[in-house]
Amino acid sequence: MAFGANSKIFSAFLHDALQRTGDADVDSATAKCALYSDTPTPNQLVTSANAAYGGGVWAANQITDTGGSAPTGWPTVGRPLAWGTATKITTYSTATIKYDSDDTASANSTTTLAATYGCLIYDDAATTPADQGFCFLSFGGPNSVTLGTFTVVYAAAGIMTITA
Amino acid sequence: MTVLISAIHEWYCPACGATDQTKEVKPHTRFHVCPKLRFLTAPMLPRGTSAKVELNEREDYIGRELVQLDPEQGRPVMNMVTTRDEGTDCMVYAPTATARTS
Numbered sequence: 425m426a427f428g429a430n431s432k433i434f435s436a437f438l439h440d441a442l443q444r445t446g447d448a449d450v451d452s453a454t455a456k457c458a459l460y461s462d463t464p465t466p467n468q469l470v471t472s473a474n475a476a477y478g479g480g481v482w483a484a485n486q487i488t489d490t491g492g493s494a495p496t497g498w499p500t501v502g503r504p505l506a507w508g509t510a511t512k513i514t515t516y517s518t519a520t521i522k523y524d525s526d527d528t529a530s531a532n533s534t535t536t537l538a539a540t541y542g543c544l545i546y547d548d549a550a551t552t553p554a555d556q557g558f559c560f561l562s563f564g565g566p567n568s569v570t571l572g573t574f575t576v577v578y579a580a581a582g583i584m585t586i587t588a
Numbered sequence: 589m590t591v592l593i594s595a596i597h598e599w600y601c602p603a604c605g606a607t608d609q610t611k612e613v614k615p616h617t618r619f620h621v622c623p624k625l626r627f628l629t630a631p632m633l634p635r636g637t638s639a640k641v642e643l644n645e646r647e648d649y650i651g652r653e654l655v656q657l658d659p660e661q662g663r664p665v666m667n668m669v670t671t672r673d674e675g676t677d678c679m680v681y682a683p684t685a686t687a688r689t690s
Contacts, residue, residue, distance in 0.1 A: 429648035431683040438687060468689070533615070533677075543682070559685035564646035564655070564666045571675030573617070576682050579656045584685035 427460065427541040432468035433559040433584050434475040440556070446472060448556035450513060450523050454549035455558070457528045457576060458502030459487040462541040466560045477501070477546045477555035487540045489530065491571050497535025498574060501548070503528050510578075522582035523558070529575040537574050539566040545583055559584045599632035603641050608632060626658035631670055631677065639672040646681075654684040 440446030456477075464481035474480030489497035505525040514522040530537075542562045550556040561583070567574075597616075599608045603624040610618055622630035625643050633639050646655055646666040655664045670677040 429651070429653060431653060431685040432689075433685045433687040435687065468687075534675075540680075545685075561682045561685055562648070562653075563680050563682065564648040564664075565644075567667050567678050567680045569676050569678045572670070572672070572677035574677070575679045577656070577679050578682055579654065579684045581654050581684040583682075584687075585654070586687055 427462050427464060427562055428466065429562050429564060430466070430468075431542075431559065431561040432466070433586070434472075434557050435469050436472040436475050437556060437558055438586075440472055445552070446550065446556055447552045448547040448550040448558070450547075450558060452547060452549055453505075453507065454547055455505040455525070455545060456502035456548045457505060458482075458500070458544045458546065459498060459537065459540045460542050460544065461485045461487055461539060462566070464542075466542070466562075468560075472553045472556055475557040476550075476553050477544060477548070477557060479553070479555075482544050482557065487537050489535045489537060491532075491536030492534030493532050494536070497530040497532050498537055502543070502546075503531065504548075505545070514582075520585055520587045522585045524578060524582035527575055527577045530569070530573050533573045534571050535569055535574050536571055537567075537569050539568055540574075541566060543576060598635035600635050601630065601632050601641070602639050603630065606632070607635070625668065626660035626663075626665075628658055628665065628668065630668060631679070633670070633672070637672060639670055641668060641670045643668050652686075652688070654686060656681040656683065 646664040
């Protein structure tokens with residue numbers, strides 16, 4: 425099993441949004457970035473429940489801060505996304521819709537994280553299903569810090585993008 | 589009476605040797621576009637800190653994935669690691685998720 429090289433939007437998230445059967449909201453400020461080891465094998469075509477934080481392959485193998493102020497630096501449930509400068513969602517007037525946030529950094533400079541291979545971006549306030557996942561991002565290999573700062577730098581193309 | 593605290597922080601880049609100053613009181617890190625690290629945004633370190641900064645390329649198969657590329661060579665990048673005497677920092681360059689299947 426391996427996290428793999430792909431970064432995908434969950435089809436169930438798009439389906440639920442179009443059918444209005446879920447209450448995950450990309451426009452809310454309650455999204456989080458949870459880190460994972462190489463053990464989960466993500467699949468973009470799973471059910472909403474299995475795409476949620478705590479469901480399916482996302483139920484275990486989170487990477488948690490074990491450093492000087494553990495687990496504050498990067499808790500098991502992840503770090504919150506923030507929008508100081510980034511635009512959350514681009515306008516409908518272009519064919520490509522982009523969801524973005526500021527880079528997500530550990531809460532302190534004494535964070536220790538071992539072999540992080542990817543992350544799950546999810547809505548921590550969603551209830552139907554609980555903590556529904558938006559997408560997963562593959563980091564392309566093991567990433568670690570020891571008593572330092574861990575930062576996930578999102579691409580200029582955003583965390584996720586959909587082209588109409 | 590309000591006490592105004594002024595702190596001058598001296599920064600340097602172990603890769604290109606650039607230096608800078610900041611006067612921010614809150615904890616922060618200075619970044620710059622580093623010509624020795626393929627013109628990516630790289631962290632600077634407090635002057636006097638012994639460290640090295642390394643850029644690591646992404647080695648996984650790329651395919652149609654929207655990974656981040658360095659501006660100089662257009663190569664896919666995975667992370668930038670700062671190794672200090674007492675620890676390490678890591679900036680991970682995350683790809684963009686898409687809805688299309690592989």
